[in-house]
Amino acid sequence: MIIAPRIRGLICTTAHPLGCRANVERQIAAVAGRGPFRGAKNALVLGCSGGFGLASRIALGFGCRAATLGVSFEKSPTPSRTATAGWYNNRAFETAAARRGLYAKTIEGDAFSDAVREQVVAAIARDLGRIDLLVYSLAAPVRAHPRTGELHRSVIKPLGGPFAVKTLDAGKGEVRDIVIEPATAEETAATVQVMGGGDWELWAQALRDADVLADGFQTVAYSYLGGELTARIYREGTLGAAKADVDRAAAALTERLADIGGRARVAVLKAIVSQASTAIPAVPLYVSLLYRVMREQGTHESCVEHIDRLFRDGLYGDAVPADAAGRLRNDDREMAAPVQQEVGCRWRRVATHNLAELADLKRFRDEFLALFGFGLAGVDYEADVDPTRVD
Ligand code: NAD
Numbered sequence: 450m451i452i453a454p455r456i457r458g459l460i461c462t463t464a465h466p467l468g469c470r471a472n473v474e475r476q477i478a479a480v481a482g483r484g485p486f487r488g489a490k491n492a493l494v495l496g497c498s499g500g501f502g503l504a505s506r507i508a509l510g511f512g513c514r515a516a517t518l519g520v521s522f523e524k525s526p527t528p529s530r531t532a533t534a535g536w537y538n539n540r541a542f543e544t545a546a547a548r549r550g551l552y553a554k555t556i557e558g559d560a561f562s563d564a565v566r567e568q569v570v571a572a573i574a575r576d577l578g579r580i581d582l583l584v585y586s587l588a589a590p591v592r593a594h595p596r597t598g599e600l601h602r603s604v605i606k607p608l609g610g611p612f613a614v615k616t617l618d619a620g621k622g623e624v625r626d627i628v629i630e631p632a633t634a635e636e637t638a639a640t641v642q643v644m645g646g647g648d649w650e651l652w653a654q655a656l657r658d659a660d661v662l663a664d665g666f667q668t669v670a671y672s673y674l675g676g677e678l679t680a681r682i683y684r685e686g687t688l689g690a691a692k693a694d695v696d697r698a699a700a701a702l703t704e705r706l707a708d709i710g711g712r713a714r715v716a717v718l719k720a721i722v723s724q725a726s727t728a729i730p731a732v733p734l735y736v737s738l739l740y741r742v743m744r745e746q747g748t749h750e751s752c753v754e755h756i757d758r759l760f761r762d763g764l765y766g767d768a769v770p771a772d773a774a775g776r777l778r779n780d781d782r783e784m785a786a787p788v789q790q791e792v793g794c795r796w797r798r799v800a801t802h803n804l805a806e807l808a809d810l811k812r813f814r815d816e817f818l819a820l821f822g823f824g825l826a827g828v829d830y831e832a833d834v835d836p837t838r839v840d
Contacts, residue, residue, distance in 0.1 A: 451834070452465045452836065459727050460724065464531045464533060464534035464536075464822050465531070466834060466836060467825075467829075468824070469538050470537065472822055473507070473545065474545060480507055483757060485513060486513050487513060489760075490581055492580060492584060493520070493582070493583045494584045495560050495584065496560070496587040497539070497542075497586070498538050500723035500752065501721070501723070504755070505756050510551050511545075516577055517554075521555065523536040523539070524536065526836040527836070528835070530836065542555075552576065563595045573656070581666055583652065588644070592648065604687055609685075616730050619813055624799055640688065640690065644688060646670065654705075662711065667711065667713075669714050670715055672715045673692065673718060673780070675780075676793075678793060679729075716776065717776050718780055720735060720783060722817055735792070735796070737804075739783065739788070758779065759777065759779045
């Protein structure tokens with residue numbers, strides 16, 4: 450079939466196998482170009498197939514030659530329907546890793562389930578012995594709780610009262626005003642169940658109980674804080690409540706890991722274009738402005754460059770600042786005053802008619818399509834492709 454992007458609302462329902470491979474290889478080249486660093490030996494990456502999780506796996510594999518075990522949730526292809534982009538990304542990663550003699554295994558299933566945890570523990574015990582790093586990079590809309598069986602659905606809403614905000618319709622290139630109603634207490638609690646630290650704790654406990662954690666084991670979970678523009682919908686909203694629970698879990702886990710010299714950390718990352726982030730109201734507009742401003746100020750980093758710096762200079766170095774709560778602040782460049790001031794000025798002025806002048810809508814769209822393997826250099830998008838083949 451000829452595979453073209455099919456966009457439905459905030460997602461693209463098709464993905465291009467060769468484009469996804471080119472996207473993974475482009476990120477591998479970015480890491481390899483920075484040279485090797487000393488870091489993890491055996492790493493487990495939860496949420497390995499896209500965004501920051503995929504970037505983490507690439508930085509660990511191709512930056513410090515770590516053996517990586519990945520977990521993600523995917524749909525397989527059929528002869529007439531493409532797989533999820535993550536399915537192609539996982540295979541592209543494994544192929545590239547094998548070519549360089551790196552161990553890489555991926556388990557595709559529900560990371561919130563005990564069944565997948567058991568498969569992962571067995572794979573570590575069999576293939577790696579112990580792991581020295583767990584990266585927690587899941588971003589999910591729902592979680593079936595493994596103990597209660599209850600299905601929790603996360604919502605992205607403000608707390609307290611309604612929030613009137615500008616938002617971007619990236620497809621139409623329009624800036625609109627919307628009002629988002631506040632979450633109920635039940636919705637907030639459900640979001641904490643899905644995106645909070647509880648599942649991270651279950652993972653660390655299961656790995657601990659199975660005795661597959663090396664001495665000095667580290668684990669890192671990803672978070673976002675952001676500035677005033679997105680505060681009501683992020684930091685002070687339902688997602689912020691979930692991320693506060695991740696902070697709580699980090700402290701609790703560090704205590705529980707003390708006897709093996711272990712540590713759990715939260716890394717606060719910059720805003721990027723990912724499947725998860727484009728679903729957050731106001732974030733596409735904020736990111737379009739941010740990318741333009743950071744590029745103009747010479748501080749822009751791609752997703753993989755950002756994560757490479759987190760490992761190279763942060764987790765395995767000492768050049769990324771930590772805040773009073775011990776969180777690694779890899780978002781330092783996004784939060785720098787000149788960046789926030791300029792984005793704030795543009796945010797107040799931005800409207801449909803001046804979008805091209807103030808923001809980088811083209812790059813936002815290009816990066817969104819690239820998540821699904823579209824628009825990559827060197828890929829023939831007119832060619833007939835079998836969506837079930839990845840070689
Ligand atoms: P993403 O949508 O690109 O990737 C999410 C990953 O989670 C995918 O690999 C997906 O397959 C996996 N996943 C989802 N549900 C799953 C399930 N039930 N079982 C197994 N795997 C599952 O997300 P992202 O934007 O890279 O976000 C990753 C983390 O980084 C999140 O904690 C997010 O809050 C954080 N973060 C994101 C941003 C941003 O701007 N995107 C900024 C700072 C922090």
